[in-house]
Amino acid sequence: MKLGSFLLKRLLLSIFVIFGLSIVIFIIARVVPGDPARMALGPRAPEEVVQRLRQEMYLDKPLPEQYFYWIRGVLSGDFGRSLVTKRAVSEDIKEFLPATMELAIFAGILMAIFAVLLGTLAARYKDTWVDSLIRTLSYFGVAIPAFVAAIIFMLLFGYYWPILPVLGRLSPGISYPIRITGLLTLDSLIQGNFVAFWDALKHLILPSVALSLGALFQEARITRSSMVDNMRKDFLSAERGYGIPERVIMFKYLLKPSLIPTVSMMGLDFASLFANAFLVETIFNWPGISRYGISAMMHKDLSVISAVIIVFGAIFVVVNIIVDIIVAFLDPRVRLSTSRGI
Amino acid sequence: MKTSKFVRFLRNGLFLVLVVSLVLILSCAGYTQQEVKVIRHTDSWPCYLDPAVGSDYASSIALCNLYDSLVFPNPDGSVKPWLAKSWEISGDGLTYTFELVPGAKFHNGDELTADDVVFSLERIMTIGEGYGYLFTTSVEGAKALEKYKVQFTLKKTFGPFLGALVRLYILDKNQVMANLQKEGPYGEFGDYGKGWLVTHDAGSGPYKVKEMKTEEYLLMEKFNDYWAGWENKDAPQYVKEIGTTEAITVRTLISRGELEITDQWQTSENLAAIDQIPNTEVSSLFEGSVLNIMLNTKKPPTDCIQFRKALAYCIDYQQIINKIFPGSRPSGSIASSTPGYNPNLKPYTLDLAKAEGELKQSPYYGKLDQYPFELYWVSEVPDEEKIALMVQANAAKLGIKVNIVKIPWLSMIDNLAKPETTPNGAIIFVSPHYAEAGSMLESRYHSRSCGTWEQGEWLQDPEIDAMIEDAIITIDQKERFQKYYAIQEKIAELSPTLWILEQAVKQAHRSDYVVFPAVEDVKQGKLCNPVMGYNFYYRDFKVTSEKAQPPYTPFKP
Numbered sequence: 001m002k003l004g005s006f007l008l009k010r011l012l013l014s015i016f017v018i019f020g021l022s023i024v025i026f027i028i029a030r031v032v033p034g035d036p037a038r039m040a041l042g043p044r045a046p047e048e049v050v051q052r053l054r055q056e057m058y059l060d061k062p063l064p065e066q067y068f069y070w071i072r073g074v075l076s077g078d079f080g081r082s083l084v085t086k087r088a089v090s091e092d093i094k095e096f097l098p099a100t101m102e103l104a105i106f107a108g109i110l111m112a113i114f115a116v117l118l119g120t121l122a123a124r125y126k127d128t129w130v131d132s133l134i135r136t137l138s139y140f141g142v143a144i145p146a147f148v149a150a151i152i153f154m155l156l157f158g159y160y161w162p163i164l165p166v167l168g169r170l171s172p173g174i175s176y177p178i179r180i181t182g183l184l185t186l187d188s189l190i191q192g193n194f195v196a197f198w199d200a201l202k203h204l205i206l207p208s209v210a211l212s213l214g215a216l217f218q219e220a221r222i223t224r225s226s227m228v229d230n231m232r233k234d235f236l237s238a239e240r241g242y243g244i245p246e247r248v249i250m251f252k253y254l255l256k257p258s259l260i261p262t263v264s265m266m267g268l269d270f271a272s273l274f275a276n277a278f279l280v281e282t283i284f285n286w287p288g289i290s291r292y293g294i295s296a297m298m299h300k301d302l303s304v305i306s307a308v309i310i311v312f313g314a315i316f317v318v319v320n321i322i323v324d325i326i327v328a329f330l331d332p333r334v335r336l337s338t339s340r341g342i
Numbered sequence: 343m344k345t346s347k348f349v350r351f352l353r354n355g356l357f358l359v360l361v362v363s364l365v366l367i368l369s370c371a372g373y374t375q376q377e378v379k380v381i382r383h384t385d386s387w388p389c390y391l392d393p394a395v396g397s398d399y400a401s402s403i404a405l406c407n408l409y410d411s412l413v414f415p416n417p418d419g420s421v422k423p424w425l426a427k428s429w430e431i432s433g434d435g436l437t438y439t440f441e442l443v444p445g446a447k448f449h450n451g452d453e454l455t456a457d458d459v460v461f462s463l464e465r466i467m468t469i470g471e472g473y474g475y476l477f478t479t480s481v482e483g484a485k486a487l488e489k490y491k492v493q494f495t496l497k498k499t500f501g502p503f504l505g506a507l508v509r510l511y512i513l514d515k516n517q518v519m520a521n522l523q524k525e526g527p528y529g530e531f532g533d534y535g536k537g538w539l540v541t542h543d544a545g546s547g548p549y550k551v552k553e554m555k556t557e558e559y560l561l562m563e564k565f566n567d568y569w570a571g572w573e574n575k576d577a578p579q580y581v582k583e584i585g586t587t588e589a590i591t592v593r594t595l596i597s598r599g600e601l602e603i604t605d606q607w608q609t610s611e612n613l614a615a616i617d618q619i620p621n622t623e624v625s626s627l628f629e630g631s632v633l634n635i636m637l638n639t640k641k642p643p644t645d646c647i648q649f650r651k652a653l654a655y656c657i658d659y660q661q662i663i664n665k666i667f668p669g670s671r672p673s674g675s676i677a678s679s680t681p682g683y684n685p686n687l688k689p690y691t692l693d694l695a696k697a698e699g700e701l702k703q704s705p706y707y708g709k710l711d712q713y714p715f716e717l718y719w720v721s722e723v724p725d726e727e728k729i730a731l732m733v734q735a736n737a738a739k740l741g742i743k744v745n746i747v748k749i750p751w752l753s754m755i756d757n758l759a760k761p762e763t764t765p766n767g768a769i770i771f772v773s774p775h776y777a778e779a780g781s782m783l784e785s786r787y788h789s790r791s792c793g794t795w796e797q798g799e800w801l802q803d804p805e806i807d808a809m810i811e812d813a814i815i816t817i818d819q820k821e822r823f824q825k826y827y828a829i830q831e832k833i834a835e836l837s838p839t840l841w842i843l844e845q846a847v848k849q850a851h852r853s854d855y856v857v858f859p860a861v862e863d864v865k866q867g868k869l870c871n872p873v874m875g876y877n878f879y880y881r882d883f884k885v886t887s888e889k890a891q892p893p894y895t896p897f898k899p
Contacts, residue, residue, distance in 0.1 A: 034752035041471050042397060043794035044775060044785065046478050049470035056527060084388050085556050086395060086540050095556065151590050158594040162893075166594055167584070168558055173898025285586040287558040295387075295557070298722075300752060 003328065007321065014317040018310065022074070025309040026067050029302050035059075036300040040083035056081075057302065070306065080303030084295060089307045092292060097311065098182025099169060100281070100288035104273040105183070106204045107212035112266060115216045119223025119262070120255060126228055134220065141217025147279035150210035154283060157206060165203050167285045174199045207284045211277055215269035219262050226258040260331050267323030271316040379885040380897035381578040381856065383603040383878070384592050387585035389560050391551060392539035393462070393511035394469040399606070400583060401472070402875030404560060407581065409511030409545035412440055412459070413504055415876055417869035419681025419777050420819070421504050424570075425454065425512060425546075435499040435817045442490040446569035448514040449543065449550040454569075456486035461515035463494070465534055473509035476776060480506075499815040501822045502778045508873055509776065514544040548572075548881040549581055552899070559584045563899070568881075576857075576884035580899055596622060596850065599894035602885070603851040603858070609725075610668055613848055621854035621891050625861040626669040626846035627870045627877055628679035630782070631773040633667070635717070635733070635840035636798030638768075640761040643713040648704035650837045653715070654690040655697035656736045663843055666728050673844035675786065675833050676826070679872055682779025684827040687834055689841060694739060701740055714743040717767040718757070721748045726769045729842065733767075759793050761800045768798040771845060777872040779826040780814045787833055799838040806832060854891045857884035 037053040038045070054060050057080070058069045073080060079089035122134040144152075158166035165171055169184055177188040177196050185204065188196035230236070231254065239249050274290060281291040289308060296304035389404050390396030396405055412429075413421035423429075426440035446454040463484045466474045480500035487493050496503065518535035521542070526533030535544070541554040546569065549562035560583040566572070586592065587607040595601035597619050604616065617624045637644040637653070644650055663670050672689040676682065706713050717733060719726035727748065734744040747765065749757070754770070757763045774781040784791070788810050791797040806829065813825035833839075851858050860870040860877035871877050887896070 032752065033756035035755075039752070039755065042475075043791070043796050044475040046470050046475060049474070052527060086390070086392075086536060087556070092556070154590050154594050159597055162598045166591065166598075167586075167600070168555075171898070172561075172582070282586070283588050283591055285558060285584065285588070285591060287555060292557060 003325075007325070010321050010324065014321070017317060018313050021313045022071065022306065022310055023067070025306050026070060027063070029300075029305045030063065030066070032300060034300045036083060036302050039300055070303075074307075074310070079307040082296070082304045083301045084299050084304070089303050092304070093289065093307060093311060094182070096287060096289040096292045099286060100274055100277055100290050102169075102183040102185065103204065103208055103211060103277060103281070103286060103288060104270065106208035107215075107273050108266075108270045110208060110212040111216045111219065111269065114212075115219035115262065115266070116223055116255075116259070118217075118220040120227065120250075122220065122224040123227035123231070123258075124250065126224075126231075131224075134224070138217040138221050141213050142221070144213065145279075146211050146214055146276055147283060149213050150207065150280045150283045153206045153210050164206055165199075166206065169200060169203050169286065170196065171199050171203075203284075207277075207280050207286055211273055211280050215266070215273070219266055219269065222265055223258060223262045226261050227254055230254055230258050256330060260327055263326050263330065264323055267319050267326075271312075271319040274315055275312055377887050378580060378897045378899060379576065379578045379887055380580045380582065380899075381602045381880055381883060381885060382582045382584060382595075382600060382897065384584045384586050384595070384601060384605040386587050386605060386607060387557055389583055389585065390472070391541070391543050391554065391560070392536055393472065393509075393513065393545075394466040394474060394534070395472045395536065395539075397472040399874060400585075403878040404562070404583060404875075405511055406547070406875045407549040407562060407878070407880055408543040408547045408551065409513070410446070410454075410547050411508050411510055411512065412442075413507050415505070415508045415777060415871060415873040417863070417871050419505065419872060421508060425459075429504075431817070435815075436496045438494040438496070438503065439487070440492050440494070442492065443569065444490050446546055447567055448517065448546045449565055450514065450517055451567075452514050452516055454512060454514070454546050455489050456492040458512050458515045459492045459510075460484045460486050461518070462512045463510060465513065465518070465531075466510065468528060468531070469534060469536070473775075476506040476509055499817060501814055501816045501819070502776060502780055505778055506776050508876075511545065514546075517544040548577075552580070557585055561899075562880075572881075574882060574884065576886055577881055578883055578885045580897060581880050582897070592616075596852070597893065599852075599890070599892070601852075602856050604849045606847045606849050608848070608850070610666075610848075613850060616850045621852055622850050623853040623861075624848060624850045625858065625864070626848050627860055627864060628671075628677065628844060628872075629773065629847050629870070629874060629877070630677045630680040630777070630872050631771055631845040631847070632673050632675070632677050632782075633670075633729075633769070633771050633842040633845055634786075635729075635842060636768045636770060637838055637840065638761065638764045638766050638798060638800055639836075639838050640800045640802075641764065641766055643704070643706040643710070643715065644766045646704045646706055647837060648700045649706055652697045652701035652704065652740060653733075653737065653742070654837050654840055655693045655700060656740055656742075657690070657733055657840060657842070658692045658736060659690070659842060660692070662729055662732055665732075666725050667843055667845065669846035669848055670843040671846070673841045675830055675839065675841060676779045676782055677774075677844040679844065679869065680774055680779055680782060681777055681872060682823045682826040684779075684830040686827070687830055692736075694736075697740055701742075710741050711743060714745045715767060716745050716747060716765045717769070718747045718749050718754060718765040719769045720751050720754055722751050723769075723771075729769060733840075755795045758795050758798050761792075764798050764800060767840070769842075770795060770798065772796055773874065774872075779830070780810070780822070783810050783826065783829050783833075784814065787829075787838070801836070801838050803836070852890070855886045855889045855894075859883065 037050050041050055058066045082089050082092055085092050118134050122131045125131050154166055157164045174196050177191050177193050180187045180190055184200035185197055239253055277288055278290040278294045281288040293308035385400040389400035391404055393405055393409055410425050412426035414424040416422055425442055427443045429440045431438055467477050470478055480496050482495040482497045484492055484494045521535050521538035523533040523537045528534045543551045548565055548568045550565045552563040553561040562581040564579045587605045589612045592604050593616055596616055613624050616622055637650050639645055659672050674687050674689050701707050717730050719730045730746045737744045785796045787801050787806055789802045789807050792800050809829045813822055816822040859882045863870050
């Protein structure tokens with residue numbers, strides 16, 4: 001019940017955060033130079049056509065009035081129309097968000113598994129060659145941006161050793177599964193279409209690995225240092241004294257509390273994957289929302305810019321709430337403080 | 343001791359992960375062979391399928407393959423009968439009557455009639471986007487006289503009207519009307535079918551839309567019942583327009599045999615690397631695009647004609663071509679590939695003595711340090727910075743100080759909106775809107791285009807305006823071209839622009855199994871089609887997949 005009220009409080013606060021974000025991004029998008037209507041229609045479009053588009057977009061109204069019309073539309077699920085794709089922005093988001101979601105989920109899974117695995121390995125074999133190897137790899141992993149990793153992977157597995165697909169979400173000739181969630185792997189699995197599932201999975205490998213690497217190694221380092229810190233704690237000596245097997249100590253008593261900083265960081269990193277994916281999406285021609293958002297900025301597609309930022313903001317908020325819940329599960333002190341209403 | 347623990351750890355989980363990863367990777371190989379004639383071509387996105395919306399490069403390629411127009415463009419700028427088998431022009435040049443070919447079918451089997459032509463014209467004029475401007479200013483309207491006879495009435499004579507008609511793509515009225523969305527800005531026509539045409543076509547062209555994945559690709563399929571027939575037995579059965587121009591992606595795709603033709607936006611370094619791949623050929627086409635440094639004639643020191651001429655003589659055009667845009671060629675105000683170009687005009691060349699002579703006549707001579715030349719380049723086109731630096735180096739020899747400013751495209755557009763915010767020099771590519779010099783002259787130098795990104799000169803010369811207007815209403819092509827020549831001479835005298843080069847549209851293609859007609863024409867010394875998109879009219883391409891050398895990845899439709 002106390003956790004429930006804590007979550008309710010977080011949700012209410014989140015509404016204010018997103019509302020504030022909507023105002024900021026609405027203003028920033030409109031002070032960037034360039035007339036979006038003229039840009040969309042080209043220099044030779046008749047002035048009356050440009051004026052009609054300005055009116056449709058309420059660009060002829062004062063800024064507060066424009067915001068009113070926009071937020072009224074957003075609250076009824078209408079984000080306006082895209083000047084680039086010429087479709088309803090909500091329709092575009094429905095199409096592009098699942099693509100990035102699928103990419104980010106796979107990258108997140110890789111991140112979670114390998115960050116904990118490598119971090120644990122490095123801590124367990126601290127100051128041995130295993131630790132040194134993982135730490136060295138981590139330096140490279142953290143230093144190499146996702147798009148550089150994407151280029152390297154494309155060169156390795158697309159160019160020199162062409163064993164993985166490098167373009168889009170499905171190969172030509174493979175029919176798309178009927179849309180349920182928009183996540184191709186999940187949809188094809190639900191429908192028992194294993195050919196599409198396998199093909200979609202292969203398409204995910206390179207972009208998701210490239211996207212996950214930086215965060216993965218950063219979290220591996222955090223896991224390691226957190227575990228190494230905790231190794232020196234008295235409670236572990238006591239547990240060893242009780243004769244508890246080393247494996248149980250490692251996974252039950254050492255890993256669990258050591259994961260708290262990793263999980264907090266993982267939440268932020270996972271949400272950041274959505275925003276950071278745009279170059280990876282560009283390189284692999286992945287039809288995701290991140291690339292869509294950047295393209296909108298290049299074309300001053302106001303409705304899309306605002307909508308995409310709001311979606312990203314909402315993702316950050318939701319992920320942070322989930323992280324809070326996980327941390328509360330892992331750390332009894334947090335549970336206690338929330339139950340006391342602190 | 344540590345090693346044994348490590349081995350136990352591997353047993354507990356890591357080994358499993360490694361095995362799964364290995365199985366995943368090993369099973370990734372293997373594509374089944376299938377002989378399908380296909381052209382896979384990368385290009386910039388967006389790609390619009392609606393003839394009343396699209397006008398960029400990718401859209402122009404799609405439109406000319408999905409739709410038909412009344413006339414078809416020839417490489418010399420003239421047109422040949424197409425959906426219209428013949429036409430008559432009234433004595434006053436205001437009425438055009440077209441006789442349509444009977445039996446032409448749309449992709450859904452509907453017959454193409456005069457009603458569809460009238461509908462397509464009214465639709466593009468009402469929406470006013472894309473190529474609509476070609477008709478809104480000159481056409482009064484059209485009416486169907488008979489099932490296969492349609493008459494256009496013009497507001498005023500428009501010499502290049504037949505040339506402009508290549509951009510009037512005919513849609514199936516019934517199909518569009520059946521797919522209207524009621525809500526929209528066009529009254530009883532709702533959205534005029536714009537929503538549906540984002541992912542579908544309503545045309546009669548040699549190819550039809552099989553699949554459109556926005557921001558990803560457009561897959562077109564050969565229309566077997568095409569009214570003009572298929573004499574070319576090796577024409578591609580499928581065409582895939584892939585929405586990427588990313589260098590590493592394009593290079594990887596062509597090296598894997600998953601791409602037949604690259605886009606035109608690759609850097610010279612990437613094209614050179616692609617050229618090393620066996621059976622790949624890099625080629626140049628000229629479609630009328632000119633790289634300009636637009637000089638603001640309303641701002642000192644570029645308001646002085648002698649100063650502008652001094653700049654024109656102090657640029658090493660050949661070095662820019664050799665170092666930055668290999669394959670391109672010198673240009674004047676009109677590219678030599680554009681019909682109506684004046685062949686008697688010689689482009690400026692580097693001549694520092696002449697530059698100094700001109701500069702000495704300028705009132706700014708002797709006080710050049712007080713009047714720096716502000717040169718803007720577009721940050722999205724890195725090659726422009728190299729040009730700016732080369733101009734700066736050469737201008738320094740004359741004592742002209744060049745301040746180079748990097749600016750995003752959106753800001754450049756904003757700056758060019760007013761004479762006081764327009765820089766002394768702006769580096770910008772411009773292409774003609776239709777394949778005639780008149781298009782370029784009007785969009786570049788008529789006062790109407792001041793304030794748009796197509797004219798940073800603010801020339802505002804009433805004499806030139808009158809000359810352009812007079813040329814454009816001239817119906818006789820020879821006479822019209824003579825008038826274009828005179829305008830070009832007049833503009834060259836005023837030297838409002840530094841015409842750096844005529845851009846070579848460069849792309850790579852697989853030469854072992856693809857015959858690219860425009861490239862073959864250029865090799866034989868013939869002209870390629872100056873109308874944007876028509877060099878990618880896939881009905882004329884030949885694909886012999888059985889001749890493909892490895893690496894080749896067959897296409898599975």
